[in-house]
Structure formats: C-alpha cells, structure tokens
Amino acid sequence: DTAVSQTPKYLVTQMGNDKSIKCEQNLGHDTMYWYKQDSKKFLKIMFSYNNKELIINETVPNRFSPKSPDKAHLNLHINSLELGDSAVYFCASRTGGGHEQYFGPGTRLTVT
C-alpha cells in the first residue's frame, strides 16, 4: 500500500489557470509538508500542517494556498499560475516525535 500518495503525477496547464494538487497519507501521521523542487533540483520547504493547523509558511506567494481537510490530507491550490511555478512538488508526512519524513512520489507541474 502506498504510504504517501499524490495526485496528479503530472500536470500541464497554461499561465493564469488555477490548479490543485492533492496529497494523502495512510500512515496515521499528524504532520504534513509541501516541498518544491525547482529546475535546478533545489528542494525547499513551502508549508507544514500539524493536526490541520498551519505551522510553517515559508516565503511563498499568496497565490499558493494549502488546505488540510483532515490529518490524512494536505492539498495545495495555486491561483494564477506563472511560468516560474513549474517544478516538482513533493508532499511528506511525519508522526509526532518521529525523526523520519516520508515523501510522496511528487507532482510534476508544467506551466506553459
């Protein structure tokens, strides 16, 4: 069974559109993350939720809005997509007090 899953795996869209990426974990973890990996392969934290509460919000444009409907899900909605948003977005989760973060397979977003 997949521990951390993301949908879709690939997303191609045009500038100006609004899109969402979904993440689900079946590990019973209470903390979830969104990371962004750009074309230069740098991985950076974007957001983190703990028990549906936002606890990390890095310097990310407010076009990006995370939403956690429950502990097992963390979605990322992006408004007015720009070329620079093209990247691979990874979701991750961790149990409270745990050392290990489990990552999803990634969503490759291409904005044309």
Add this chain to the structure above:
Amino acid sequence: DAKTTQPPSMDCAEGRAANLPCNHSTISGNEYVYWYRQIHSQGPQYIIHGLKNNETNEMASLIITEDRKSSTLILPHATLRDTAVYYCIVRDLQGAQKLVFGQGTRLTINP
C-alpha cells in the same frame, strides 16, 4: 540555508563500500544529523540519523566524529540502485522539523 557541506559528486564501484562525507562544523548540541537520498525522479527517502553515537541500520552506517563537526555515511556494498543524490541535513527536534536541503552529493555507482 543548509548548514552542511558535501562534495558535489562521487563515484564508487559496484560491490565496494561507498563513503559519503559531510561537514557540519556549526552543529549545535541538540541537533541531529540526518541522511536522505533521492533516486532520479522519486521523492526523497530517509536513510539514517544520529546524534552522537555511530548508527547502523539495514541500509547504511553513520559515523559521527567525536567533536560532531563531520560525519560519514557508509553504504557497505553499493549496488547500481544506490545511484542517487545523497543529502546530509542537520536539525533539532523543535518546532515543525522542516528539512533544509543543500545541494547534496550525486553518487554514481559504476558496474
């Protein structure tokens, strides 16, 4: 910003031990050393972590110097599937425990 320094790339022959160094000279007393790897096009994968003592699991061994300013990840019998970018990360257990990734070391295992 990442608080670790790693060589950008390394090569290792299949079946040999791969030793990946990491410098973390500014590590504080309550910070752990973590290693993750990212195989091409996949999500990062946790390998091992340690605080002071050397650690070993089914994937690798972690050797931390006595002053804790550097460490070495050892893959004892490297296989082609170990070709990946390896990240050394230091952080404490406070707060949300975000991972700050540096450039990592691109390890290539050669047949």
